[in-house]
Amino acid sequence: MTGPPPVRVEKALALMPELEALAPLRALLVSIARPDEATVWSSSGPYLTLGKRGVHPDELRRRMPQAFHRITEHLQVLFKGYVEALEGQQRGDAPGVVAALLRAGRLEEDVGRHTQARTWYEVALGVAEALQDRRPEVEALRALGYVCLALGEHAASARHFQRSLALAEAEFDQAGATAASEGLGEVAVAQGQWGGAQAWYSRGLRLAEAASDPPRVGRLERQLGVLARKQRDLAAAGDLLRRARERFEAAGLADEMARVLNEQGQLDAQLGRYTAASAAYREALAWAQRAPRDSGLELSIRLNLAELDLEAGRLLEAEAELRRAEQAAIAGNGIRRLAYIYTLMGRLRGAQGDETGFVFFEQAIELVRALPGSVVTEAQVYLAYGLFRSRLGQQDEARAYLERARELFDSLGEAVERERVDEELRALSA
Amino acid sequence: MAHSLPSAPPSKEALALLRILVVAGEGGSAGGLLQNLRQWADDGRLTIDTAPDLPRAVRQLAGQRWDVVLAVLGEHPDDDLAWWVDTLRGATGSPRLIAVAPAPSMGLVLRAEKAGVLDLLSLPLRREDLVRALERVRSVAGETAVPLPVVQPHAVGPYALVGQSAAMLDVYKLLARVAGSSATVLIQGESGTGKEVVARAIHVNGPHASGAFVAVNCAAIPENLLESELFGHEKGAFTGAVTRKIGRFEQAGNGTLFLDEIADMSLALQAKILRAVQEREIERVGGGETIPVDVRLIAATNRDLKDAIKQGRFREDLYYRLAVVTIRLPTLVERGDDLVLLTAYYVRHFAERYGKKIHAISDRVLELLRAHAWVGNVRELRNVIERAVIVTTDDTLRADHLPDELRGEETTLADRPQGGLLTLAEAEARHIARVLSHTNGQIGAAAEILGIHRNTLTRKMKEYGL
Numbered sequence: 020m021t022g023p024p025p026v027r028v029e030k031a032l033a034l035m036p037e038l039e040a041l042a043p044l045r046a047l048l049v050s051i052a053r054p055d056e057a058t059v060w061s062s063s064g065p066y067l068t069l070g071k072r073g074v075h076p077d078e079l080r081r082r083m084p085q086a087f088h089r090i091t092e093h094l095q096v097l098f099k100g101y102v103e104a105l106e107g108q109q110r111g112d113a114p115g116v117v118a119a120l121l122r123a124g125r126l127e128e129d130v131g132r133h134t135q136a137r138t139w140y141e142v143a144l145g146v147a148e149a150l151q152d153r154r155p156e157v158e159a160l161r162a163l164g165y166v167c168l169a170l171g172e173h174a175a176s177a178r179h180f181q182r183s184l185a186l187a188e189a190e191f192d193q194a195g196a197t198a199a200s201e202g203l204g205e206v207a208v209a210q211g212q213w214g215g216a217q218a219w220y221s222r223g224l225r226l227a228e229a230a231s232d233p234p235r236v237g238r239l240e241r242q243l244g245v246l247a248r249k250q251r252d253l254a255a256a257g258d259l260l261r262r263a264r265e266r267f268e269a270a271g272l273a274d275e276m277a278r279v280l281n282e283q284g285q286l287d288a289q290l291g292r293y294t295a296a297s298a299a300y301r302e303a304l305a306w307a308q309r310a311p312r313d314s315g316l317e318l319s320i321r322l323n324l325a326e327l328d329l330e331a332g333r334l335l336e337a338e339a340e341l342r343r344a345e346q347a348a349i350a351g352n353g354i355r356r357l358a359y360i361y362t363l364m365g366r367l368r369g370a371q372g373d374e375t376g377f378v379f380f381e382q383a384i385e386l387v388r389a390l391p392g393s394v395v396t397e398a399q400v401y402l403a404y405g406l407f408r409s410r411l412g413q414q415d416e417a418r419a420y421l422e423r424a425r426e427l428f429d430s431l432g433e434a435v436e437r438e439r440v441d442e443e444l445r446a447l448s449a
Numbered sequence: 450m451a452h453s454l455p456s457a458p459p460s461k462e463a464l465a466l467l468r469i470l471v472v473a474g475e476g477g478s479a480g481g482l483l484q485n486l487r488q489w490a491d492d493g494r495l496t497i498d499t500a501p502d503l504p505r506a507v508r509q510l511a512g513q514r515w516d517v518v519l520a521v522l523g524e525h526p527d528d529d530l531a532w533w534v535d536t537l538r539g540a541t542g543s544p545r546l547i548a549v550a551p552a553p554s555m556g557l558v559l560r561a562e563k564a565g566v567l568d569l570l571s572l573p574l575r576r577e578d579l580v581r582a583l584e585r586v587r588s589v590a591g592e593t594a595v596p597l598p599v600v601q602p603h604a605v606g607p608y609a610l611v612g613q614s615a616a617m618l619d620v621y622k623l624l625a626r627v628a629g630s631s632a633t634v635l636i637q638g639e640s641g642t643g644k645e646v647v648a649r650a651i652h653v654n655g656p657h658a659s660g661a662f663v664a665v666n667c668a669a670i671p672e673n674l675l676e677s678e679l680f681g682h683e684k685g686a687f688t689g690a691v692t693r694k695i696g697r698f699e700q701a702g703n704g705t706l707f708l709d710e711i712a713d714m715s716l717a718l719q720a721k722i723l724r725a726v727q728e729r730e731i732e733r734v735g736g737g738e739t740i741p742v743d744v745r746l747i748a749a750t751n752r753d754l755k756d757a758i759k760q761g762r763f764r765e766d767l768y769y770r771l772a773v774v775t776i777r778l779p780t781l782v783e784r785g786d787d788l789v790l791l792t793a794y795y796v797r798h799f800a801e802r803y804g805k806k807i808h809a810i811s812d813r814v815l816e817l818l819r820a821h822a823w824v825g826n827v828r829e830l831r832n833v834i835e836r837a838v839i840v841t842t843d844d845t846l847r848a849d850h851l852p853d854e855l856r857g858e859e860t861t862l863a864d865r866p867q868g869g870l871l872t873l874a875e876a877e878a879r880h881i882a883r884v885l886s887h888t889n890g891q892i893g894a895a896a897e898i899l900g901i902h903r904n905t906l907t908r909k910m911k912e913y914g915l
Contacts, residue, residue: 060825
């Protein structure tokens with residue numbers, strides 16, 4: 020190939036200051052990074068990470084207009100959202116103002132700008148609090164609950180959902196109360212408080228059943244199924260997931276079918292039924308293809324498939340699946356997922372007794388540190404890194420990484436994973 | 450009237466019953482397609498079942514074995530094609546894909562070929578096109594088994610040197626001469642030519658054989674961590690230095706340190722390596738103590754170091770320190786019939802690992818392997834054979850066990866209705882696609898190679914849907 024060689028991403032990013040204004044440029048740079056063919060087959064190929072991919076300045080320059088177009092488009096709809104809020108204000112339609120502000124927040128969330136979304140929701144909440152009709156407030160609180168959850172702010176998230184639930188119940192807003200219960204369940208899951216999560220989901224399920232809302236009933240059954248699986252009540256999990264699946268298939272909800280089959284795959288894997296698990300994941304992928312584009316869902320299924328291969332010792336297939344997922348995550352600038360992919364790649368190399376696999380954990384740590392609200396992910400990377408070192412007999416380093424993981428889980432008030440870290444630390448000391 | 454398939458006199462394999470899963474809704478042009486297929490299947494040589502969409506097809510694929518999936522691509526044919534290729538990767542019995550699309554672009558045809566799709570046919574479907582595609586599936590049954598030749602590898606620990614080509618015999622001779630000394634060796638060769646195996650062979654046959662063989666891949670390790678990886682660090686030397694670490698130089702004490710992909714090292718680190726080679730001592734990062742090291746150094750690269758020196762990317766003094774003896778490894782293509790020996794060696798090796806009994810490979814597999822470009826050399830071959838062995842269920846490795854990319858190369862000109870000749874547009878589109886692949890999609894570089902303006906290239910890419 021003619022022309023100068025590409026610049027490595029690790030070097031390219033080192034030249035870019037951490038400025039918010041440059042975030043879209045950073046995302047563009049990451050999305051166009053690719054390995055050259057020679058690297059793929061070189062001895063460093065198996066250890067290829069984002070940092071070792073290459074970018075051509077020429078290509079970045081050529082793609083810049085597309086990035087500008089996307090930014091302009093995003094700003095246009097945001098500004099339009101604000102103008103709509105202003106028009107609502109002008110005609111005295113305060114619920115309309117709240118709805119417009121919430122829409123703007125959702126647009127920010129769609130492009131991963133959670134902190135900015137929270138600011139929109141807070142303004143919306145301020146307007147909603149002054150209204151006699153409490154439903155806009157219920158909705159604004161729910162939006163805040165979810166965005167705080169995404170930012171890893173569990174206590175704030177729980178507070179918003181609690182308030183949303185109290186208001187919804189006072190207003191006899193059954194849909195609002197169901198949604199708030201579901202949100203509280205999700206916060207409890209994020210904190211590893213499974214008993215609490217079960218109580219909230221069950222409450223949500225009763226409300227959804229009373230309101231004859233089949234999609235929400237199905238969703239809550241799926242979530243209860245997940246919890247049952249985590250608590251090792253596998254028969255109950257199977258029953259709940261089957262019911263949810265039947266409900267979604269009858270309603271033709273492709274995205275929900277993909278989600279429930281993704282869970283079914285995990286259940287089958289836990290039961291050691293690898294063939295069934297693989298079939299469930301593959302069908303989940305097929306449903307995801309029919310559903311509105313959700314790269315996060317597709318990646319989640321692919322990663323479960325890779326983890327299944329990893330657990331079943333099918334390392335070649337696991338690696339191929341992880342590399343496909345890596346490409347999808349890079350193209351979609353899915354940095355959090357990418358960090359998880361590299362954690363799995365590190366585990367895979369650990370399973371092969373390959374010490375150089377540490378490069379994947381190092382890359383994962385570097386990626387998550389640059390993300391806001393990624394403490395859980397960082398803790399999980401350290402946990403896996405510690406186990407990797409332990410497997411290679413490097414006990415001192417293993418202990419140091421596990422202790423770091425414990426510190427991070429502690430800072431979140433996370434119970435279950437922290438207990439797991441303690442177990443591993445005890446095993447190291449034994 | 451029902452048509453029989455095909456009209457030519459049938460051979461034994463041509464009579465084989467094919468199970469086809471047709472994935473198409475009942476409405477629109479797909480409805481007509483299904484009707485035609487059912488009529489064409491009346492001769493008893495096709496079993497046709499249908500699925501309305503991808504998810505239901507996946508269910509059917511999980512439950513039964515199919516020879517062919519005939520899928521109608523939707524409004525986003527590229528996406529659909531990618532999904533189908535991905536879906537069939539995990540399906541029982543590796544069914545072949547025939548994709549059907551209304552007026553497929555040249556680009557789509559090329560991408561389908563590259564992905565290993567058996568054929569991409571136009572809607573409305575013509576019977577003769579389908580017959581030709583199905584004949585290619587049936588021809589797989591006509592592959593002849595060739596017994597695996599006997600191979601005598603030179604064992605290098607868990608690895609092996611395999612090959613009898615003149616190019617490899619030269620390597621063996623040089624290897625025998627240098628192994629007995631402690632001289633620093635530079636191994637040059639394209640990716641996947643076996644540089645580490647040769648380095649190990651030098652180590653096990655040399656005076657440092659009782660010590661450890663420590664390999665460091667300089668290109669794999671992040672630049673900011675490479676120094677501590679090589680020289681070690683003291684606790685607290687930098688953020689993340691949670692414990693004292695013994696570096697690879699020390700680990701290789703009295704043994705061999707193999708620095709792979711050495712051209713990827715920064716100039717600053719090259720200076721430190723030079724010092725370690727010259728002074729035979731190192732310092733850990735964050736430590737003041739000088740530690741003597743006695744290691745044999747073997748370096749390897751897939752780059753032209755002299756060119757790197759000219760560009761100021763590699764230190765000349767380090768080059769001369771490393772290249773006391775230089776061994777150049779041949780590419781797989783330069784090794785001629787070693788390809789067959791290596792194939793046989795890896796088939797046996799992986800058959801043993803995965804508990805399979807494979808005694809032969811088909812003539813078609815050999816043909817495909819010989820025709821492949823092998824950019825990744827022996828490493829790529831090893832990878833291809835491992836994957837093939839994993840999916841094989843009988844005692845012969847056949848073409849349909851090979852990965853999609855290699856099967857994609859099965860498309861032969863003889864299959865073309867015009868007697869194998871391409872139209873000018875087809876030839877142009879294929880050549881542009883090839884050059885673009887060579888330049889990793891870089892339009893500027895591709896335009897330079899093609900000798901046309903980049904705007905012309907962009908227009909042609911649009912025209913051909915590339």
